[in-house]
Amino acid sequence: MIIQTVRSDNGGREGKWVALCILIILTAAAVLLPFHQQHHARLSLASHQIALKDVDQASLGLLADLRLAHEEIRNIYLENIDESHADLNVQIQQSERLDWEPIDSLKEQWLAPFVEDKSWDFYGKHQWTLIAPAMYQGLVQSSDQEKTARSFILVAAHQEPELWIDLDGKAKALSLSESVISDQALIDAGWSQVVFEQATANGHVH
Secondary structure, rough: OOOOOOOOOOHHHHHHHHHHHHHHHHHHHHHHHHHHHHHHHHHHOOOOOOEEHHOOOHHHHHHHHHHHHOOOOOOHHHHHOOOOOOOOOHHHHHOHHOOOHHHHHHHOOOOOOOOHHHHHHHHHOEEEEEOOEEEEEOOOOOOHHOOOOOOEEEOOOOOOOOOEEEOOOOOOOOOOOOOOOOOHHHHOOOOOOEOEEEEEHHHHOO
16 A cells, blocks of 8 residues: 655645735835836926925915815806806906906905905915906015915916915016916916926826
């Protein structure tokens, strides 16, 4: 009689190989991810752009108010337009400055940061002007500008808010225009576009 010992196949060896492969993949991902993120950031941000995380702390509160105001301003505009128009983007591009809610009306609705309350005073007493269709410019008026929020421009022409900031206090104030002001005009005037992470991921930057 021949007796042969048969080892049970419990998958131990295969399990070790699977675990080893997973460990190698996780290690490689941990090493390569920072380089991928750095490369992605370099590709996403142009010379006229600044990431939200790099905006100074004093400006973040005003920036947050503007993001909320953007939604309200667009809602008001959309309630007053011809909804049967085939292309909303074209309609906005062809809109006139007075088609958009004026500053006085925004103040009457107590919409921050346009209403002149304590927050307005704290941020730097910005002087807000509807300078072009869907474009609101706020210039800081406080004498102590090192401790206040920067000057901003809100563009409400798109579904997502578009914000431009005067980083060094040297950007030129834009004059009234009856047509949409281009991104290049903003760049030439010294304004920097604030880039949000979501916008970067979706490619909604200019």
